[in-house]
Amino acid sequence: MAHNSPYLTKASSVQSVMLRVVLALIPGIVAYVWFFGPAVLIQLGLASFTAIAAEALVLKLRKRPIWRFVSDGSALVTAWLIALSFPPLGPWWLIVVGTLVAIIVAKHLYGGLGQNPFNPAMVAFALMIVAYPLLMSRWPNVATSINFQQACELIFGASTMDAITSATPLDTLRTALHGADASTTIQTVLAKTPRLGHGWDWIAGGYLLGGLYLLQQRIITWHLPTAFLLSMALLAGVSNQLDPAHFNGVAFELLSGGTLLAAFFIVTDPVSSCTTPRGKLIFAAGVGLMTWVIRHFGGYPDGIAFAVLLMNVAAPLIDMYTQPPVFGQKSDMKPKHD
């Protein structure tokens, strides 16, 4: 094949980018397993297997080089993000269907790698939470330790899980606050469940660690996570100041749910978010704003998926209007002689 300059290329590949993202997820996963048991590992396995099988199948149908694209690692990243945002004790088919939707519909129907306007993992999450709201909001209780065998039984349907699951901290609060009893405040809920949110902060810390690694590797830039976290923190701070009884503080808002997973791994999906520096700031701040609004005023336990999808729609437009000035057009430097 013809080959023109530049003849030198940096040793980098889509595969190495994706594998480093996968690597960056590991600290979060370790914390996850520590607090919630090995169930999430089963979900990771299910999602990975489904994603790769679906990817290979679709590539075959689309007559694309199967190995080149399966080995790029992008399906694996999608699978892991799905596994980490789905409830770990959900039945096996929940995550399998979600992953199939992500790979086949959200990714390949739009043209495959690099072409999807929506974040595939978030499409899967949004679809499943609309279709199966109850199954999607059952999470293991931090207090109950579940071993591998129990997890298998639960996931593959041998036993029911109601006894040992509870809602996520975010969900617990939301349900309580939206309840009939007007006297319920965050403080009364916390008094009843003192360990609410415990464990999640460690998981959040794991994701933060991974995120810092991605920043160091220059796989992501600071714009997206910073703007996202800042907008969330700002909204939480102000609303908590105004009405501490009904709005969470900054720490709770940032450490609970998938906030940090989203900040470093979901909002930062390069394909479906903005690419210009200012565009990234707007995009991520928008996701933060909408996540907060949905969390507090919407009907779903967490709003990240919807917020991301909504901003995905706007991303191309934002990019278009935030093109940075090109060389020689930044400053108002005028030629001295014309």
Add this chain to the structure above:
Amino acid sequence: MTTPLRSLFDFNGGVKPDYHKDASTRLSIGVLSAPTEVPTELVIPLHQSIGGTPRPIVAVGEQVKKGQRIGDADGDVSSAVHASTSGTVSAIEMRRMPHPSGLSSLCVVLETDGRDEWIACQAFDHKLATPQEIRDYLRDCGVVGLGGAVFPTHLKLNADRQGGIETLIINGAECEPYITCDDMLMRERANDIVRGVVLMREILGAKQVRIGIEDNKPEAIAAMQVAVGDCGDDLQVVVVPTRYPAGGAKQLIRVITGIEVPHGKRSIDYDVQCFNVATALAIYEAIGLGRPLISRIVTVAGNVDAPRNFDVLIGTPIKKIIAACSPLPDTNRLIMGGPMMGVEMPGDEVPVVKATNCILLGSNKIFPPPAPEMPCIRCGECALACPADLQPLELYWFSRAKIFGKAQEYHLFDCIECGCCSYVCPSNIPLVDYYRFAKSEIWAREKEKSLADEARDRFEFRQFRDVRDEQEKSARLAARAAAAAAAKQLATTDTVAIPNTEASTEANEKAALIAAAIARAREQQVTATPQNMQQLSAEQLAEISAIEARRAEIREQAKPHLPPDA
């Protein structure tokens, strides 16, 4: 060196590839030694600079001496060429050029006599000369930019300017990997370079002079500092951080002065002028010694056993110098220039020209064939690396989809084809190929459009003429009929004037019609001028024709990159 060191500025983007510069700097600059290495035949292309092709002024069979002018500059934007050694003109014919198209160009072929006999050289006193005389002298000495752009130097070395210019920048950055010709020149001939710089400063009346050198050339920096210290003039050596493409003229101007010269503007509009170190030496040789430009330093590097720099006579077949460096057997390509922006040469019989700064031999080992192209994942690496602050990923998308209007809106023509984006792309997309393809398509379309517009104008004028003739004819008939009627009426009534008035109204209408048509034609002519060709310098125009030549080839090459469903 009396001026205090100012802080430097930064440019966005850029990359840090492996430089591979050590290997070719271990040996001093070599010369091809007689008798085996001195070529018996030199092929001297007449067109070696941006601008017009010089006219040959020697005849076949004529004896020429070293330094004798053999091609006269064709107009002001052009530069003379000279015999690089003494001998006999054996032919004036088309020969292949060091250009990927394999295009031929008119060359003076010289059979060397081995005596290497100079013409009588006489220094030029620029202090007594008028600015026009200096320009003419340098043009006739064939001095052109030796950094690779081969822009005629006399056009930039303008002594006319009231009050001189602010900053003269001498470019010794040499940022491309493998190339070390400027580095070695600075190490070995610092004094002569500085003499040339002083001459340039005097001609330009520059208030300050900065010699920019990348910090990966400590020996060159030291040598230049000593030479600058010795010269007594207040020149300043500026050490700039090593980062490709810091040696691009616009990038170096930015780093040293903070000024960004936008696309389509010349640096002189910002009171800055920038020349390569080798050009400074050529100026010294032309003005100080009276010698025209007949040789240059060429780096031979890459897939050779003994990489080295040589002082080479212009017109030497490149195989002669390659042979002196023991090329390795698995060599599969010959590149003129560096690995980032160089162009592939069609064969090893092509001559060294004034633009040949480096002959780079490639193999699959040192320049592995690119990995299969993957889709763009919008990772933004390319935008971070782009020194022109473009969004290469968007340009790629529009170029690939042939949405050329959008590509231009996203400043396709600001792209300097430095290759940084392709270098970093994890998807191995040959981005620059797409931009070359898009640019050449746009130029081609504009050319076609202006031809079509001309044809349409001609057609419309014919139509207009037919209509006009028709109207004139009917007007004449009407006037005649009216006159006849009037004559008839004259007998009975006295309304003589009426028909005449009518006829003149018609004449007025006719005149208005013609005027409108002419105005329309003029308007069309204005819009028909291709937009991207409007404000082009001679340099860019020449580049266009060069790129045009590659167009068909690039198109072919772009094809396999396009995924099957594109």
